[in-house]
Amino acid sequence: MCKHILNVQASIRAPCCKQWFDCSDCHAEATDHPLRKTTEMIFGCKKCKKVFRKDMANFEEEDEYCPHCDNKFIVEAKTPQMALAVEGHDERMGERFEKDMRLKEDHVKSVFDADTDISHLMG
Template sequence: MCPPASPPSWPEIAELTHTTTGRKWFDCAECHAESETHDLKPTLEMVFACKKCRKAFRKDVQEFEESDEYCPHCDNHFVLEAKTPQARLQVESEDVRKDARFVKDERVREEEQQTIWSLKEASERLG
């Protein structure tokens, strides 16, 4: 959940911020729904705040063009391309240099490490 914040002070979580009728600013509609009891008012005009120059501006969603993806004050590109998550199976663990339990199974008995001085299989080495 993203906490509400005033437009000039929130760090770079996203490049654009939406406003609601309650005068609180949210990065997305889901963040608004989690913290507010009222629904968003449907409108075709959206108010954005640029997180680079910290100025607010309005855009009409019906007439949204490629040139509207930039802040009219500082030309910051605030529309981010969406990435489709790829399904994959992976195991998350700590760094193996810190904790090797992931790589080494303690339940399996290891053979003794042999040195050149061990007498085990010495007859095979000597010929």
């Protein structure tokens, strides 16, 4: 499983070392040599597990699909994102966060406030 691209649809056989990788970054991390460039690529479909070749010099739109199962293996890459921002406004919080802050600013009392009289609740 590739840690660089989350939605990899096909593995690539590196022409230099004949090993299988999900992306060029995986190759760079696992080997001590640069990835050799070639026009003929060998792919392994992750859906049907079959291998096929593509000539990248004459690559067309219909070549974006596995010839065995029609799985589209050329897709926009989804890369891992940080779960939380370190600095700045977090868009995910939205209005809920601002609403909570207003409640704190209004000093809404609850039974957990130290100066709230709860003796009538203790029966």
